[in-house]
Amino acid sequence: MSVAVSAVPTKAAWRMGENAPHATLLVAISLLTGLPLLFMVFGSLWSAAPGAPDGHLTLAGWREVLGSADLWRALGNTLLLGTATAVVSAVIGTALAFLFARVDLPGARLWESLLTISLYLSPFMLTLAWVGLAGPQAGFVNVLWKNLGGSGTLLNAYSFPCMVWVLASHYVPYVFLSLLGPLRAIDSSLEEASLVLGGGRVRGFFKITLPLIFPAIFASGIMVTILAAENFAVPTLLGRTQNFQTIPSEIYLWLSYEPTRPGLAAVAGVILLVMSLLGVVAYRRVIRNASRFRTMTGKPKRIQPLALGKYRWPVSLALSAYLAASVVVPLGALFVGSLLKYITPNLKWSLFTLQQYERALSGDNLTGLINSVVLAVGTATIVTLLGAAVSYSVTRSKGRGRTVMDYVSVAGAAVPGIVLGVGMLWAYVSMPLPIYGTIWILLIAYVARFLAHGVRVCGSTLLHVSSEFEEAAQVLGSGLLSRLRRIVFPLIARGMASTWILIFIFTLNEVSATVILYSPSNITLAVLAWQSLEMQGAMQAFAFACLQTAMIFFALLVMRLVVGRVADPEAAYR
Amino acid sequence: MSKQAVLVEGLGKSFGSSKVVSEVSLAIGAGEIVALLGPSGCGKTTTLRCLAGLEHPDEGRITIGGRVVFDAASRVALPPEKRNVGMMFQSYAVWPHMTIFENVAYGLRIQGLPASEIRSRVEAGLRDVGLADKASRFPATLSGGEQQRVALARSMMTQPGVLLMDEPLSNLDLKLRERMRLELRDVLKRLGVTAVYVTHDQADAMVLADRLVIMSAGRVIEMGEPRQVYERPKSQFASEFLGTANVVDFAAVEADGDRHYGRLPDGRRLELADEPGGLRHIVRPERIQLVAPGASGSDGAGENVLEGEVAQSVYMGNLTYHTVRTGELALLVQTTGAGPRVGERVHAWLPRAALVCVAPT
Numbered sequence: 001m002s003v004a005v006s007a008v009p010t011k012a013a014w015r016m017g018e019n020a021p022h023a024t025l026l027v028a029i030s031l032l033t034g035l036p037l038l039f040m041v042f043g044s045l046w047s048a049a050p051g052a053p054d055g056h057l058t059l060a061g062w063r064e065v066l067g068s069a070d071l072w073r074a075l076g077n078t079l080l081l082g083t084a085t086a087v088v089s090a091v092i093g094t095a096l097a098f099l100f101a102r103v104d105l106p107g108a109r110l111w112e113s114l115l116t117i118s119l120y121l122s123p124f125m126l127t128l129a130w131v132g133l134a135g136p137q138a139g140f141v142n143v144l145w146k147n148l149g150g151s152g153t154l155l156n157a158y159s160f161p162c163m164v165w166v167l168a169s170h171y172v173p174y175v176f177l178s179l180l181g182p183l184r185a186i187d188s189s190l191e192e193a194s195l196v197l198g199g200g201r202v203r204g205f206f207k208i209t210l211p212l213i214f215p216a217i218f219a220s221g222i223m224v225t226i227l228a229a230e231n232f233a234v235p236t237l238l239g240r241t242q243n244f245q246t247i248p249s250e251i252y253l254w255l256s257y258e259p260t261r262p263g264l265a266a267v268a269g270v271i272l273l274v275m276s277l278l279g280v281v282a283y284r285r286v287i288r289n290a291s292r293f294r295t296m297t298g299k300p301k302r303i304q305p306l307a308l309g310k311y312r313w314p315v316s317l318a319l320s321a322y323l324a325a326s327v328v329v330p331l332g333a334l335f336v337g338s339l340l341k342y343i344t345p346n347l348k349w350s351l352f353t354l355q356q357y358e359r360a361l362s363g364d365n366l367t368g369l370i371n372s373v374v375l376a377v378g379t380a381t382i383v384t385l386l387g388a389a390v391s392y393s394v395t396r397s398k399g400r401g402r403t404v405m406d407y408v409s410v411a412g413a414a415v416p417g418i419v420l421g422v423g424m425l426w427a428y429v430s431m432p433l434p435i436y437g438t439i440w441i442l443l444i445a446y447v448a449r450f451l452a453h454g455v456r457v458c459g460s461t462l463l464h465v466s467s468e469f470e471e472a473a474q475v476l477g478s479g480l481l482s483r484l485r486r487i488v489f490p491l492i493a494r495g496m497a498s499t500w501i502l503i504f505i506f507t508l509n510e511v512s513a514t515v516i517l518y519s520p521s522n523i524t525l526a527v528l529a530w531q532s533l534e535m536q537g538a539m540q541a542f543a544f545a546c547l548q549t550a551m552i553f554f555a556l557l558v559m560r561l562v563v564g565r566v567a568d569p570e571a572a573y574r
Numbered sequence: 575m576s577k578q579a580v581l582v583e584g585l586g587k588s589f590g591s592s593k594v595v596s597e598v599s600l601a602i603g604a605g606e607i608v609a610l611l612g613p614s615g616c617g618k619t620t621t622l623r624c625l626a627g628l629e630h631p632d633e634g635r636i637t638i639g640g641r642v643v644f645d646a647a648s649r650v651a652l653p654p655e656k657r658n659v660g661m662m663f664q665s666y667a668v669w670p671h672m673t674i675f676e677n678v679a680y681g682l683r684i685q686g687l688p689a690s691e692i693r694s695r696v697e698a699g700l701r702d703v704g705l706a707d708k709a710s711r712f713p714a715t716l717s718g719g720e721q722q723r724v725a726l727a728r729s730m731m732t733q734p735g736v737l738l739m740d741e742p743l744s745n746l747d748l749k750l751r752e753r754m755r756l757e758l759r760d761v762l763k764r765l766g767v768t769a770v771y772v773t774h775d776q777a778d779a780m781v782l783a784d785r786l787v788i789m790s791a792g793r794v795i796e797m798g799e800p801r802q803v804y805e806r807p808k809s810q811f812a813s814e815f816l817g818t819a820n821v822v823d824f825a826a827v828e829a830d831g832d833r834h835y836g837r838l839p840d841g842r843r844l845e846l847a848d849e850p851g852g853l854r855h856i857v858r859p860e861r862i863q864l865v866a867p868g869a870s871g872s873d874g875a876g877e878n879v880l881e882g883e884v885a886q887s888v889y890m891g892n893l894t895y896h897t898v899r900t901g902e903l904a905l906l907v908q909t910t911g912a913g914p915r916v917g918e919r920v921h922a923w924l925p926r927a928a929l930v931c932v933a934p935t
Binding site: 466468469471472473474475476477478479482486487490491 | 626627628653654655656657658659660661663664665667669670671680681684685725728729731732738
């Protein structure tokens with residue numbers, strides 16, 4: 001055989017590190033979030049509404065916003081709400097994490113999954129529940145209180161503590177899920193060393209364990225601050241009557257009530273974006289320091305759990321009370337409320353009705369439900385596939401390209417939903433593409449919003465797929481597609497399934513970008529609930545929220561059965 | 575055509591600004607097992623991955639089975655899947671989601687062979703490595719050694735032109751590793767496989783390879799049969815990487831008739847076997863013999879004996895290592911049994927054939 005004849009390489013084979021697919025992906029994902037943000041910055045400097053022909057560049061919007069005392073008060077409120085939520089969540093979350101990871105709590109695994117549920121109930125849904133529960137005039141608790149002879153209101157949903165409680169009950173699982181790993185990774189010999197020196201268990205916890213995980217707690221606190229501060233549903237619904245505005249609720253008002261001020265919304269959007277970016281930078285810095293404290297790598301050892309002893313029952317009781325106050329009672333109120341004609345503690349059969357559900361499942365409302373399902377399925381599918389492709393591309397590429405790609409793909413997670421909504425509004429109203437006001441704009445917004453989560457959850461699965469698995473197949477004659485199909489896909493299928501379900505739930509719950517971008521033709525379940533609270537009354541809103549909850553519980557059930565565990569929701573920010 | 579299975583000419587590869595492989599040339603005969611041996615970061619793994627096509631070299635040419643698979647000059651670069659090589663990885667890389675049978679059958683399925691042929695060939699392959707009864711098991715239920723044998727059977731299935739092995743034994747514990755070395759050599763020789771074996775473990779290399787290629791800092795330092803490289807190394811680096819070596823630096827070498835001598839800085843002289851090419855020599859600890867002063871017998875007295883004192887003794891059970899101080903020199907000497915005690919005066923005999931002239935590192 002002659003050497004010259006047998007060597008017939010194609011030119012494409014010359015450079016194996018082909019960058020074209022990587023570059024295409026990179027451009028696509030940067031446009032997804034980058035384009036709306038650029039338009040938003042432009043919008044903050046534009047004198048007219050988006051799409052209007054006669055405008056010019058101006059700083060008038062910035063001057064008006066920065067010159068108004070309202071804005072500064074809103075800024076302060078935003079930080080206040082975020083920080084208060086973070087402190088409450090961190091205290092409860094740390095205690096829970098410690099109970100789950102280090103103490104012989106009876107039924108710890110069950111408690112862990114029960115207390116994770118609130119993570120999948122959106123703050124908006126919990127807000128609705130608390131409106132039903134603690135509305136000053138007609139909330140279950142207050143009506144009951146009056147019937148028992150009490151005076152005034154016992155619990156007021158429209159108050160700062162209630163806002164913090166609603167947000168905290170949603171974000172507590174963020175804290176404890178992200179602390180379980182670090183807590184379990186503490187080499188127990190570090191605590192034993194203190195014990196041997198006569199330190200005692202309690203002192204060991206405060207002197208050794210707590211300081212070791214403090215950076216992780218702090219990082220979680222920063223993350224909760226960001227997420228709570230950018231939340232728009234809670235302050236808009238619960239803060240308005242007491243004139244408690246935050247930046248997100250200001251943005252919503254500027255865009256939803258005549259005369260609308262999209263330029264001012266863009267300015268506030270830029271401010272909120274900068275705050276969020278600063279927060280994420282701080283978070284990443286803290287978490288990097290936290291990882292220096294990882295004392296153990298590799299397989300966790302069996303740790304001798306702390307014995308609860310006589311505190312078993314008080315602790316279990318406290319956990320039950322917390323579960324009741326954060327999930328069970330609010331959901332119960334939501335469900336009972338959705339079946340009632342009006343709220344009363346004197347429940348009689350004649351007060352029960354299915355009319356809210358009949359209305360929810362007919363006509364235009366049915367379209368909303370179908371839209372929600374279609375969008376959730378579509379977004380979950382696109383994000384999972386794209387997320388797998390991007391994280392594959394990131395883990396298998398080298399050098400600078402890899403870092404850039406990694407950053408771009410997760411940058412989307414730092415963009416608050418309402419900011420994305422404002423940006424999409426500015427970008428797509430003026431664009432000649434006929435997608436504004438259609439279901440497509442919501443699809444694009446959701447994919448942009450959740451891609452980072454998809455990339456990270458798929459990526460964490462891919463980390464366990466050593467490149468040697470693929471190289472072994474390649475050497476045996478397998479091309480790229482054949483390797484992806486036979487080796488990579490089977491190994492990450494479970495991770496992709498868990499990504500899919502996570503994104504499905506996130507999409508169903510999305511309201512902050514949706515309320516900016518919806519129109520009658522692309523309405524969703526969450527928006528229907530939002531609108532009915534203002535127009536048809538709380539009972540109708542409860543019915544929509546219950547339908548949404550039912551779908552979420554179904555998805556969670558599937559996740560348990562298929563994947564067997566929940567994904568770390570904070571992964572996207574690391 | 576020559577019997578060369580693999581020919582590497584002038585291979586070079588940089589990562590960024592650091593040159594990890596430079597001017598590596600190597601010819602491997604059919605059925606030969608070559609070990610690339612060197613410390614971590616010496617470029618041995620990169621060289622192997624260049625052969626597989628998993629890394630893209632910057633310069634040079636690689637021919638496998640008479641076919642040019644890479645040539646920087648004419649821009650030929652076949653991807654790994656077109657090179658017909660077999661590869662074994664440090665992590666075994668046995669796919670956890672496939673049965674043993676499916677793992678081994680993979681290459682044949684890619685080739686699209688009929689099911690009946692795949693079955694009979696895979697079964698034969700599994701018999702070769704003693705795993706015929708485990709075909710339907712999943713890898714997680716197998717031991718490390720068994721997984722390594724699956725990896726071997728899998729990579730041999732497609733009858734590769736050369737088998738590339740990247741430290742395949744380094745994840746096994748010592749006892750198993752010692753057994754697998756012999757087994758692996760047995761199977762490779764029985765099947766007549768041409769193989770390149772990358773390792774930093776000299777024992778692996780000594781047992782398995784027909785020829786050692788010692789690498790350092792991206793370059794080939796020395797190559798040759800294990801025995802030759804161990805006993806007559808040309809470089810100080812190779813002598814120290816393969817086992818332990820005492821370095822003896824002469825101040826001068828001189829001839830006396832047809833005899834050759836090295837003169838130590840303190841004036842004592844040692845006879846050498848051949849005319850040396852330089853001043854630096856090495857001597858292996860096990861080649862030095864200790865005798866008590868005044869004791870008669872053997873060659874204890876006379877030429878090439880250095881008088882000294884035992885400064886330290888380390889008892890290892892089957893062997894003892896002594897540090898013997900003699901003048902400015904501290905010689906490490908290996909004895910079987912306990913040998914002399916610390917503080918004893920001894921005579922160290924350095925047979926002239928044991929002194930090997932090496933190029934300084």
